[in-house]
Amino acid sequence: MITQEMTAELLIERVWSYCEKIQSGEIKAGKKHKWAVQRFIKDVERLAEGDCPYYFDAEAVLDFYEWAKQFNHVEGILAGQPIELTDFQLFMAANIYGFYKKVNGARRFRKAYIQLARKNAKSQLLAIMASYEIFPTQEKHRVFIAGWSRDQSDEVYQAILEQLHHAPILEGKYTDANGKIKKHNTNSIIQPLSREARKVGDGKNPSLGIVDEYHAHETSEIYDVLNSGMVARRSPLMVIITTAGYNLNGPCFKEYQYTSKILDPDVDTEKEDYFVLICELDPGDDVKDESNWIKANPIVATYEEGMTSLRSDLETALEVPEKMRSFLTKNMDRWVDQKDNGYMKMSKWRACHGEMPDLKEMAIYLGVDLSMTMDLTSVGWVGVMDNVYYVGQHSFIPEVKAKEKMATDKVPYDLWRDQGWMTFTSGEAVDYQFVERWIIEFAHVNKLRVMEVGYDKWNALHLAQRLESKGFNMVEIPP
Template sequence: MILMLDSSIDWDDLHPTNRYAAEIVLGIRKACELEILACQRHLDDLQRQATLDFPFVFDESRADRIFEWFERCCRHVRGPFSGQLIELLPFQKFDLGCLFGWVHMESGKRRFVLSYNERARGNVKSTEMSGIALYGMCGDCVYPPDDPDQKRYEDMPEVECAAVDKGQARRVWGDAQKMGEKSPDILKRLRIKRTYIEHSTRGGWLRPLSKDTKNKDSGAPCIVIIDEYHAHPTSEIVDVLRSGFGKRLQSLMLIITTAGKNAENNPCKKERDSHEKILRGDIPMIETTFAMIRTLDKGDDPHDQSTWPKANPILQEENEYSQALLKEIKTEHDEAFNSGDAAKIREWLTKRVNLWQADSEDKFMSGIMDKWKALAISRDAFFDLVRGFETWNGLDLSKTTDLTAAGFVFRLPDGRYAVTAHGFMPQESATKHEHSDRVPYRYWAERGWCTLTPGSVVDYSFIKSHIQQREQEQSWIIKEVCYDPYNATHFTSELEAEGYERVEIRQGVQTLSEPTKFFRELVLQGLIVHDGSELLTWCLSNAIEVSDNNGNIKLSKKHKDDSQRIDLIAAILNAMVRAMTRDNSIDLNEHIMSEDFSF
């Protein structure tokens, strides 16, 4: 079914998943920006389903199957509805409908391999995950959309309920155990004992898993549930369980969590940031990943009760539970903020309105990334625009095993600046970083935004070739090579021997503050143009602004080992130091020597 958002919508005929998405996008339901983007993604996918570029279809019968599982077989195990059959709420039908309704148009295999779902405490996360865990043991199957009678179930199904410690891991598992015991339909299929759950005829297991569990990497999981990922100090358990994928028909990992209080170098926060950038279009869409983040928007007043449903979708429903939850959130709010206890306030902000805390980052392009994207033109148009122009080349030669960059800055006759940058990374490192950082370097290489050099270290000869190729093919006139001296002295000496003029750009705030501020001002005024590089946009979105006591700034990553790299914008700013200086005869040495490197 194609869904068009106009006055002709027949709401009664819409599937619950599609109806919820439409209500969110049209503003009928209160939602944060990230939920709106997730719902818009679903509606956009409906428009392009079953095409060569997008070989997936939304099979309403598959979505209905998971709905029926919950509402006919699963019962609440605690709270005011304990013992009653679960009646899925609209937001749950959207999330579950997307996860289980989208399938490959030919094989019928589930589209999504990974789900990241973040919402505030009290919004029935454990109940939902317990039902999915039992479905993985009893009802999960594959069947071609055109032949629903040919169902294929997994033999020896394996469902893992993973958490940071044994107690938390047993929470979802224990709820699944109680839920199964309360359901005659489930008891027909499973053997549920005090210490284990298995399928009565197909074997397998549903088990709790934590960092202390032995043989975590010995299985072939069908469904993995990662509970409260914010509490995990590392991504070890996610990485180990993900490594078992590929052995089943359609493995699925579900990460479910609230926000956390340790946003610095937290694996969950990294995961969340990656999904946020995908939803916002800062990095390419990963078609097999589902993301739903329900939180307050930037600028929302957390004391304003009307904003709370953005992080607590259950508050939009009129029932006994939602009323009790609202009362509890308000009581905890008043206690926390009246006490003045910072720990209680942070606890309320993370758990009740899903806001990450203790994040010291100050994003350089906060609030203006959309402005940056709007200033892009096509690559061909960019080359036509700057053909034959003078340009300043900037280099950022980082560790030879990491991303390295060559940037170019042009001054245009109309007063605008044009910028472009290209990345270089060893092939072996790119493969590793795609798995650990979930950043699509190979995709970017195919698109021409970066070059993957053979082996395990960057071959600088590729950078030299790239510069020379731009000169020859685009008739660019390289005014100067502007370089960060770290790791670059020998390479730039080679360039100088071939006739290039090189200028060392010291990396202190006294040198970089003015061009960094100037770059942002160009974006704000619409006086910069770029070629739409997805890799450059990603680097720019990662950049953190740090400042000294005098208001001087420069860019940085969150910390030195962060995988969210900024190399391409760093290369451009090195070039901007000289490009923005109209009279390039000015001697910068005196200025550079006076730099204050203290923060």
């Protein structure tokens, strides 16, 4: 007879074997996936050190594994069969549910960022995690699922309901009413949220927050609402799970950049409580090479029906170029920075980042764009030296309007002010004397060689006359 302890040991051996196969190349994986495996191995090796603040609980991983087996696949070629976690899913579970703090027994990882291509059982995994948070415990827990739209968050919620409805062990232990699942004996809940809900999750002490398809979120507001509500929990967990997207100015891409640094062994970014797993094609990988597809599709690319679906999608993308962007992001998990009818590729813009030389050595050209109340008033400048162009700007906005826009549009004007990129002015409209003083200080105090100051004469004639009296060469720019 196999004991519970032996079963847990065998399960962890599966995880360890998976890591070895990733490292050896027997299972092909992308660079960041390999980094995640290296991090896990390093973390396990640290456990033997006396000053390691964590311990590993194989029984807890086994509990999650056994919980998953209580449910059936609800669609696809395995529909109706009990869920058996793949080695890939088990690796994630071993990280999230395996490590605990010695000081208080809380989970080590309070956050998780998981990025992989679509149709790799993301909703299924999230559904298991959500039900596991509230049912096998007598504590009161709250689980919130955050999508940008209600339809998006409802997708995971429906996956949870389907699992629960087909689980005999849970019959009669919960109700599904008023848009939430409630466990009878503890009043624990699972509830979908969206941006329309605004502050519904704020202050309600969520124990598990699930942010689904974060690439579709235009701002971080719903993530922030959930995260801020977790402060009182001893062992909370925030899970972001997503595919890549197009919006390189959105919160998800910023999180992707940050979490990539956490994984990178050559970058000094330590975040002990943040689990990261990114499955994507590496730069330079040929999307037509089927052997690369498993890098972004750790589940789909392991069975023939999944590969057939990927082949079909690629054929369509090759025949209809407009669909290639979608194939790269959704099937190959690559961030694509070029929007339809976009002005420029943002990758080229980011490549311009670098050290700024001494401005006094350049010829400087200024441009002034004035506003009345709602828009920003800005002063832009271009410096030219050795046929290289250097650009910068400073903006002005009435403090009242800044606060309004921060509340409605979630634009971090206060952060930009603190970083020196903006000035808040008093009153309802920008006082152009602030603009005048800034230009004079920028040019004269720094002893810059300002060649011209371009301006639109609408609303700027008086400012142009005043600056001209100070010795600036003012040039009217026609509309």
